[in-house]
Each structure stands twice: as structure tokens, then as C-alpha cells.
Amino acid sequence: MEASDTAASGPAALTKPRLEAASPRYGEKVIIGLLATCAAISVITTTAIVVSLLAPSIEFFGEVSITDFLLGTDWGPTFIPPSFGVLPIVVGTLSITLWSLVFAIPIGIGSALYLSEYAGRRTRKIVKPILEILAGVPTVAFGFFALVFITPQIEKIWPGFLGEEPGIFSALAGGLAIGLLIVPIVASVSEDAMAAVPHGLREGAYALGATKAKVAARVVLPAALSGVVAAIILATSRAIGETMVVLLAAGNTPNLTFNPVEPIQAMTAFIATTATGDIATGTITYKTVFAVALLLFVLTLLMNVLSIKIVRKYREVYE
Amino acid sequence: MSDFDPRTARAQVALAGARGVTAGVLSDQPRRDVARNSIFAALLFLAVIVALAGLALLIGDNLVKGWPRLNSDLLSNGTSSLPDDAGLHSAIIGTLWIMAFVILFIIPIGVGSAVFLEEYASTESRLARAVEVNVQNLAAVPSIIYGLLGLAFVARGPLSLGFTVLTASITLALLVLPIVILVAREAIRAVPPSIREGSLALGATRWQTTRRQVLPAAIPGIATGVILAISRAIGETAPLIPLGAATFVTYDPSGPMSGFTAMPLVIFNWVKQPQAEFQVLAAAGIVVLLVVLIAMNSFAIWLRNRYEQRW
Amino acid sequence: MSELTEYRFTEEVVSGKGGFAEKPGTGIAVQPTRPPEAGDITRLEKVFELQDISVAYAGVPAVKEVSMDIYKNEVTALIGPSGCGKSTLIRCLNRMNDLVPIAEVTGRLLYHGEDLYGPKVDPVQVRKLIGMVFQKPNPFPKSIYDNVAFGPRILGMKGDMDEIVEKALRGAALWDEAKDRLDSNAFGMSGGQQQRLCIARCIAVEPDVILMDEPCSALDPISTGKIEDLMMGLKREFSIVIVTHNMQQAARVSDRTAFLMVELEATEQNRWGRIVEYDATERIFTNPSDPRTEDYVSGKVG
Numbered sequence: 001m002e003a004s005d006t007a008a009s010g011p012a013a014l015t016k017p018r019l020e021a022a023s024p025r026y027g028e029k030v031i032i033g034l035l036a037t038c039a040a041i042s043v044i045t046t047t048a049i050v051v052s053l054l055a056p057s058i059e060f061f062g063e064v065s066i067t068d069f070l071l072g073t074d075w076g077p078t079f080i081p082p083s084f085g086v087l088p089i090v091v092g093t094l095s096i097t098l099w100s101l102v103f104a105i106p107i108g109i110g111s112a113l114y115l116s117e118y119a120g121r122r123t124r125k126i127v128k129p130i131l132e133i134l135a136g137v138p139t140v141a142f143g144f145f146a147l148v149f150i151t152p153q154i155e156k157i158w159p160g161f162l163g164e165e166p167g168i169f170s171a172l173a174g175g176l177a178i179g180l181l182i183v184p185i186v187a188s189v190s191e192d193a194m195a196a197v198p199h200g201l202r203e204g205a206y207a208l209g210a211t212k213a214k215v216a217a218r219v220v221l222p223a224a225l226s227g228v229v230a231a232i233i234l235a236t237s238r239a240i241g242e243t244m245v246v247l248l249a250a251g252n253t254p255n256l257t258f259n260p261v262e263p264i265q266a267m268t269a270f271i272a273t274t275a276t277g278d279i280a281t282g283t284i285t286y287k288t289v290f291a292v293a294l295l296l297f298v299l300t301l302l303m304n305v306l307s308i309k310i311v312r313k314y315r316e317v318y319e
Numbered sequence: 320m321s322d323f324d325p326r327t328a329r330a331q332v333a334l335a336g337a338r339g340v341t342a343g344v345l346s347d348q349p350r351r352d353v354a355r356n357s358i359f360a361a362l363l364f365l366a367v368i369v370a371l372a373g374l375a376l377l378i379g380d381n382l383v384k385g386w387p388r389l390n391s392d393l394l395s396n397g398t399s400s401l402p403d404d405a406g407l408h409s410a411i412i413g414t415l416w417i418m419a420f421v422i423l424f425i426i427p428i429g430v431g432s433a434v435f436l437e438e439y440a441s442t443e444s445r446l447a448r449a450v451e452v453n454v455q456n457l458a459a460v461p462s463i464i465y466g467l468l469g470l471a472f473v474a475r476g477p478l479s480l481g482f483t484v485l486t487a488s489i490t491l492a493l494l495v496l497p498i499v500i501l502v503a504r505e506a507i508r509a510v511p512p513s514i515r516e517g518s519l520a521l522g523a524t525r526w527q528t529t530r531r532q533v534l535p536a537a538i539p540g541i542a543t544g545v546i547l548a549i550s551r552a553i554g555e556t557a558p559l560i561p562l563g564a565a566t567f568v569t570y571d572p573s574g575p576m577s578g579f580t581a582m583p584l585v586i587f588n589w590v591k592q593p594q595a596e597f598q599v600l601a602a603a604g605i606v607v608l609l610v611v612l613i614a615m616n617s618f619a620i621w622l623r624n625r626y627e628q629r630w
Numbered sequence: 631m632s633e634l635t636e637y638r639f640t641e642e643v644v645s646g647k648g649g650f651a652e653k654p655g656t657g658i659a660v661q662p663t664r665p666p667e668a669g670d671i672t673r674l675e676k677v678f679e680l681q682d683i684s685v686a687y688a689g690v691p692a693v694k695e696v697s698m699d700i701y702k703n704e705v706t707a708l709i710g711p712s713g714c715g716k717s718t719l720i721r722c723l724n725r726m727n728d729l730v731p732i733a734e735v736t737g738r739l740l741y742h743g744e745d746l747y748g749p750k751v752d753p754v755q756v757r758k759l760i761g762m763v764f765q766k767p768n769p770f771p772k773s774i775y776d777n778v779a780f781g782p783r784i785l786g787m788k789g790d791m792d793e794i795v796e797k798a799l800r801g802a803a804l805w806d807e808a809k810d811r812l813d814s815n816a817f818g819m820s821g822g823q824q825q826r827l828c829i830a831r832c833i834a835v836e837p838d839v840i841l842m843d844e845p846c847s848a849l850d851p852i853s854t855g856k857i858e859d860l861m862m863g864l865k866r867e868f869s870i871v872i873v874t875h876n877m878q879q880a881a882r883v884s885d886r887t888a889f890l891m892v893e894l895e896a897t898e899q900n901r902w903g904r905i906v907e908y909d910a911t912e913r914i915f916t917n918p919s920d921p922r923t924e925d926y927v928s929g930k931v932g
Contacts, residue, residue, distance in 0.1 A: 107366045136550055144601055180373040301460075
């Protein structure tokens with residue numbers, strides 16, 4: 001081993017290294033500022049949404065009482081004289097949502113269970129991307145599909161004993177199309193939850209000779225329940241906010257009914273038909289649009305917060 | 320599994336299920352079990368088939384209905400009130416213009432937000448937490464509400480840009496920004512901390528580490544998010560309706576301050592027309608839109624799966 | 631200060647005595663690796679002076695009251711059972727702990743006589759001077775060339791980059807294996823090669839000190855041997871601090887060894903590391919003054 005020259009140089013030759021920054025690095029600070037600004041845009045967007053909805057809504061509620069709005073059963077804000085009972089379009093939205101869930105819950109959860117418990121690697125590799133593609137189909141295509149395909153099919157197979165068959169526009173046609181549209185949401189979020197169920201639980205049941213069906217239905221599904229619920233809430237929120245399908249296929253007739261064969265008007269459809277580019281700012285019609293939008297915003301926000309809470313809870317359990 | 324905590328409520332449910340199965344196993348007759356198992360599997364498989372069939376029918380129906388108009392005229396004809404002369408040309412130009420600006424907005428802002436949240440902000444930072452909550456919630460705001468935001472804040476109000484390409488771009492960019500941020504964050508988080516440590520230990524600054532090591536490694540994931548976001552923006556109709564969808568643009572949009580039209584808007588207008596020829600045109604237009612979007616989504620999915628398990 | 635941390639050089643060390651020796655019963659060969667001059671500690675240049683260094687994560691102590699001096703152009707080893715805070719301690723030396731927001735370092739740490747945690751000190755500048763090699767090889771997902779060139783580039787080092795890269799790769803005994811594949815991805819190398827690449831990456835920026843946090847724990851014996859050989863050469867230019875759980879390794883490569891142990895709180899809720907003994911390596915392995923060191927190096931515990 002060669003002798004080092006440390007000792008020879010001795011303490012006198014100590015080289016004092018510079019420990020201070022060579023430059024103040026203003027660039028770094030500017031970049032942090034820029035990045036924070038980018039991030040702040042999301043907060044600004046939310047604020048802008050709330051402000052833009054709230055300001056005209058406050059004016060609206062200066063002219064129409066909140067109880068008349070929320071509990072009224074007559075909706076005709078553009079009629080003379082106008083009526084501002086929002087219930088018919090809220091019920092329209094809920095009816096559409098209900099029918100979409102009737103379709104999407106069994107199909108979505110069934111697909112998720114199949115993919116997580118039964119499908120082989122190869123099937124999963126093919127089916128999952130296809131479901132993702134389904135999620136990427138534009139909503140105008142679903143609306144058109146509901147109008148020109150689902151509606152005629154319903155007419156064709158409608159059993160007479162159920163009474164009057166649906167017309168061109170119906171909550172059912174729109175609901176089914178939205179149901180197809182939200183299947184990927186239900187399926188993918190549920191499947192994530194099912195994948196998070198520990199294998200030990202399944203193996204324990206299999207070790208006792210349980211069939212796959214029993215393990216899937218009585219072990220995996222209950223264990224993944226909160227994730228599945230979150231998926232359904234998320235899908236519901238999406239169905240409530242969906243515009244194009246209801247606009248094209250469900251009609252534009254405010255109708256206080258859950259009857260699937262009747263045309264209805266959903267909240268989003270009201271906004272889209274009323275708030276076209278030529279709507280005059282400051283009119284009562286303009287304010288009504290924003291009041292309905294505020295209600296829609298609050299509704300979807302609540303559902304989203306709820307689903308995030310549920311997802312967070314099941315993640316805590318298994319991760 | 321070692322990470323399973325049997326004390327939690329969720330686990331209790333699962334254990335109860337397991338017990339139920341155990342009891343069932345001990346009492347049920349095996350043959351009935353086998354039959355039930357097959358029926359159950361068949362039902363689940365049916366669910367998958369229905370979902371896939373739905374997609375197949377949607378594509379197939381449009382293809383069949385739109386077939387007579389699926390030719391080059393569809394792409395070269397401009398807007399017209401006569402179904403025979405109508406085509407997607409102006410709409411495609413409009414969509415391209417709008418998307419050019421959407422990309423310009425969402426890449427820096429989306430990636431910047433993601434970098435800020437993942438690399439700079441501590442989890443207790445107020446801004447970081449506010450942004451996180453906001454991004455999650457913005458992702459769930461109905462698209463028509465973005466349209467109203469665009470109407471009240473961008474077309475009129477504070478920005479007053481009118482019903483222009485730029486207004487449409489800003490509105491759609493805000494709509495899809497949460498997608499970019501969420502996916503980019505995941506991509507950045509997937510870069511192992513050891514890469515950052517290695518770089519910082521050489522005397523690199525935070526930003527040098529982010530810019531030269533983390534971002535290049537996260538590019539495939541970020542690209543996936545950007546492509547998904549753009550494909551969503553291309554297909555969105557509802558937020559454009561309050562921004563002057565009723566305006567009948569017969570010319571090709573020519574810049575940021577030009578009036579706009581877009582593919583889904585034109586298709587939507589065709590669907591609403593009473594003439595049967597317009598329905599054919601709409602179906603053909605939807606096929607074009609679907610081809611573009613499915614191609615983009617497939618590429619994004621391929622990109623993600625390809626680079627998913629790199630570390 | 632605890633009496634254990636009070637470190638006194640014994641007569642033997644100071645006089646530089648003690649040739650090749652073997653502690654009976656341990657089977658651990660100890661080489662006299664220190665240069666003869668190094669025996670005279672009053673003439674040795676101190677790189678680090680740790681005075682009562684404690685580290686806590688979110689208030690929970692990880693290491694307590696460590697005091698020791700680390701000398702220039704020596705290999706200093708930190709040994710001890712897992713959980714004794716060796717890694718935590720070494721990460722104080724280049725302020726890597728700053729990156730953990732909940733970590734809190736107390737005490738005084740002098741680097742060439744200057745307070746490393748002083749208010750004007752820039753951690754980025756510190757890390758330029760004090761490089762680090764990690765437990766798991768962590769090459770960047772880039773070419774071999776770019777891995778080595780990254781540091782010199784960001785630091786704006788002058789000179790021909792090809793030369794800098796070649797010099798660093800030669801310094802890490804990797805040139806012959808890498809020269810024909812400089813453009814291929816570093817992930818294609820073996821674990822041992824990757825770790826030597828990380829060493830090359832580190833010496834390319836010409837640091838003063840190299841910290842090595844269990845650099846061989848993920849490697850096979852042959853790769854480990856190569857890196858140990860490398861360290862013997864590297865200490866001519868650099869001062870090296872190495873954390874290792876492998877006692878033989880510490881005995882083979884280091885000039886001085888610090889032995890840390892885990893202390894348990896009475897309630898056994900918290901545990902932290904404390905230095906037991908710090909001395910010339912040969913003394914730690916042949917004639918330790920603390921019975922706990924003896925138990926550990928002879929394999930009775932740990």
C-alpha cells in the first residue's frame with residue numbers, strides 16, 4: 001500500500017472546501033414558483049366554477065324562493081308565465097340514472113368478478129383493454145346509438161302486457177345507453193377492489209373444498225364490497241352528469257315520472273338546450289340555467305366525495 | 320397474506336363469508352354445487368359478453384348505417400345545410416386547431432402540477448393538499464358545467480374571448496387537465512426513489528434531478544395521460560354547446576381567434592336534423608371519430624402496458 | 631457524553647505497531663492496511679468531526695450521541711447489527727437526511743473544521759464534495775456513458791467529456807468491460823458492474839469523500855471482491871466511509887472501525903443506535919476494549 005501524502009502535507013495544508021452555494025440559484029426558485037402556479041390552476045378552476053355558478057344562482061334565488069325551486073313540481077322557466085319547480089327535471093335525471101344502473105351494476109360487477117376470479121391471463125389481457133376502449137367512445141356516439149338502435153329494438157321486443165310501448169324518446173333508451181357507457185367505470189373500479197382482496201382468504205375457502213362460485217360470491221364480493229360501492233357511486237355521478245345521451249335520446253319534455261317509456265327532461269339536457277351561445281346574460285333564463293347547474297354540481301360533488309372516502313377506507317384496510 | 324389485519328370491519332365481513340362457505344361446504348351436496356358453479360360462471364361470462372357486444376353493436380351499427388357516406392367526400396366536403404354536400408372538412412380543421420391549443424395548455428400545466436405535487440410539495444403543504452382534493456373533484460364535475468364555466472368566464476366575463484377556437488381550447492383543457500395530472504403523477508411516482516437519490520448524491524439540484532432523471536424516465540406514462548386526455552377532449556360535445564354550438568360555421572377555422580366548430584359538434588347537429596340522409600352522415604361521422612379515438616386510446620393503452628413494469 | 635463514545639487512542643495505535651494478526655477463535659484475518667504515517671493521529675487530517683450527533687425521525691430517536699473523528703485517505707467502517715443506525719448515521723455526512731422531511735439531526739458535525747449544518751451551508755454543494763454509493767446499485771436508466779457523464783455535465787465541469795468518462799471508468803476498474811458498450815443501457819450490466827458504474831459515476835465529479843452504504847450487500851462474492859479491491863486503491867485519492875454488516879469486509883478493507891449497537895428503551899417501544907467502540911480496525915478485531923464488541927466480532931451475538 002502506497003503511503004498517502006496526507007501526513008506529509010500536515011494540518012497546515014488543510015484545504016478548506018467551499019460549502020456555500022456557488023450561486024444563489026434564482027432559477028430553482030423561479031421554477032418552484034412556476035410549478036406552484038401550474039398546480040394552483042386547479043384550485044383556481046374550482047374557484048372559478050363555484051363563482052360562476054354561485055353568482056347568477058344567488059340572483060336567481062333573489063327572484064325565486066328556494067322552496068319553490070326545490071319542491072315545485074312544475075318546470076317551465078321559459079314559458080309565460082314561467083314556473084320554476086325543479087323536481088320534474090331532477091326526477092328525469094334520477095330516472096335515467098336508475099335505468100342506467102339497472103343495466104350497469106349487474107353487467108359491470110359480473111364482468112369484474114369474471115375478470116378477477118375466472119378469466120385466465122390471456123382473456124384478461126384482451127377484455128380489459130376493450131373495456132377501456134368502450135370508456136373512450138364519445139358520448140355523442142352513445143346518444144346516436146340510443147336513438148337509432150336501442151329505441152327501435154325496444155319497440156320491437158316490447159311485450160304488450162306492459163302497456164304502451166315507448167316512443168322515439170324515452171328514459172329507458174337513454175338509460176340503457178348511459179348504462180353501457182358507465183359499465184367500464186363499474187367494472188374497472190370493482191375489479192381493483194377485488195384484486196386487493198388478500199389471496200389467503202380465497203385459499204382458505206378453497207382449502208375447505210369451496211367451489212369458485214362460492215369463493216367469488218361469498219368471500220371475494222363481500223370483502224371487496226366497499227370498493228364495489230365506491231364504483232357504483234362514481235358511475236352514478238357520471239350518469240347524473242351525462243349530457244349528450246339524454247339530450248339526444250330521452251327527449252326534452254319535463255315530466256315528473258319514473259315511467260321508463262315516457263320522454264323526460266334531465267337537468268343536463270335542460271342546461272344544454274337552454275344555454276346555447278346566444279343566451280343573454282342577466283335574464284332569468286340565464287340565471288335559471290346556473291341555478292340548475294349549481295344543483296347538479298353539488299349533487300355530483302357529494303357523490304364524488306363519498307366515493308373517495310369509501311375507496312380510501314378500503315385502501316387503508318388492505319394496503 | 321401478512322398485510323391482512325383481521326381486526327378491521329372489512330376483514331370481519333370477509334371472514335364471515337369464509338365461515339359461511341365453510342359451513343356450506345360441509346352441508347351441501349357436491350353435485351348440486353358443481354351445477355351451481357357452472358351456472359354462476361356462465362352468468363358472469365354473459366355479463367362480459369353483453370358489455371363487449373354493446374361495444375360491437377355500437378361500432379357495427381354505425382358502420383352499416385354510415386357505409387354509403389364513408390368516402391373521401393366526407394373528409395373533403397365542408398359544412399352545408401344540404402346533406403349531399405355536407406362533410407367534416409371544417410370540423411376536422413376546427414378540431415385540429417382546438418387540440419393544438421389544448422396540447423399547448425395541458426402539457427406544461429398538467430406536468431407542472433404533477434411535478435409540483437410529487438417532487439416539491441410536502442404532503443402537509445396547504446397548497447398541495449388543496450390541489451389534490453381539487454383535482455380529484457374536478458375530474459368528476461359534469462362536462463356541461465365546464466361549458467357554463469367557458470361561457471361565463473372565458474367567452475364572456477373576465478377573459479371575454481368570444482366564441483373562438485381559443486375559448487373552446489381553454490374550456491376543454493380545463494376539463495381534461497385532471498386526467499393529465501392524475502396519470503402524470505402516477506408516472507412520476509413510479510420512478511424509483513433510488514434514481515433521485517443517485518442524482519442528488521452527485522450534487523444535482525432538485526430541478527436538475529427532476530428535469531434530467533425523473534421526467535425522462537416518466538415520459539411514457541406522461542404521454543399516456545396526455546393522449547388519453549386529448550382523445551377525451553376530441554370526443555367531448557357537451558362543453559362546447561354553451562360556447563356557441565348553435566353558430567353555423569361554414570368556413571374553415573383559421574386560428575386561435577377564429578370562430579370554431581369541431582367534429583362531435585357537427586355530428587351532433589347532423590343527428591338533430593330531420594332528414595334521413597343526415598342520419599347516414601352522422602353515422603359515417605361517428606365512424607370517423609371512433610377510428611381516431613380508438614386508435615389514440617389503443618396507442619395509449621399499449622404505451623402504458625409496455626412501460627408499466629420497467630423497474 | 632457517554633464513556634463509550636469517549637474515544638482514546640491506545641499506545642499501540644499511536645505507535646503504529648501491530649502487524650498481521652489474527653484474533654484467536656474468530657478466523658478473521660486483519661490486514662495492516664493503514665500507511666505507517668497514519669499511526670500518528672496528531673498528524674492526520676480530520677475530514678469529519680462528529681460531536682454528539684443524534685438523529686431522530688419524527689421525534690423517535692434512530693441514533694444517539696455519536697462522537698468520532700474520520701480521517702483523510704482512510705477507509706472508515708461502521709459496523710453493527712441491523713437497526714443500529716449505521717445507514718442513518720452515514721446519511722448525515724452528506725446531508726441526505728435533509729431529503730427526509732421528518733428527520734432531525736442534532737449535535738455538531740464538522741467537515742474540514744466547518745460546520746456541515748451551518749446556516750450558510752448548501753446541501754447541494756455538500757453533496758458535490760461528498761459522494762455516495764448506495765446499497766442497491768442504482769444506475770440511471772441511460773447509457774453507461776451518460777451515467778458517468780451526468781454528474782460532470784450538471785456541475786459544468788470543464789474538459790473533454792470522453793476523457794472524464796474514461797478516467798472515471800478506469801478509476802472504478804470498469805473500463806475494460808465497458809469500453810465497447812458505452813452506448814448500451816446500464817440496466818444490461820450485471821449487478822456488480824452496475825455498482826462499479828455507480829462508483830465511477832461518483833468519482834467522475836471528483837469528490838473529496840465517498841460514502842458507501844452497504845455497497846456489496848446485493849452482490850455476489852466475486853463482485854464484492856472486486857469492489858473491495860477497488861476501495862483499497864480509491865483511498866489514495868479519496869476518504870471513504872463504508873457502512874457494512876459484513877465484519878470480514880470491514881476487517882479486510884478498513885483502517886478504522888466503529889462498532890454501533892442497538893439500545894432498547896425500558897418499555898421496548900423505541901430502539902436506537904449508539905456507538906460502543908471506535909478504534910483502529912485491527913484492534914477492534916483482535917483486542918477490543920469493550921466486551922460487547924468482542925461478543926459481536928467473535929460472532930457470539932448479532
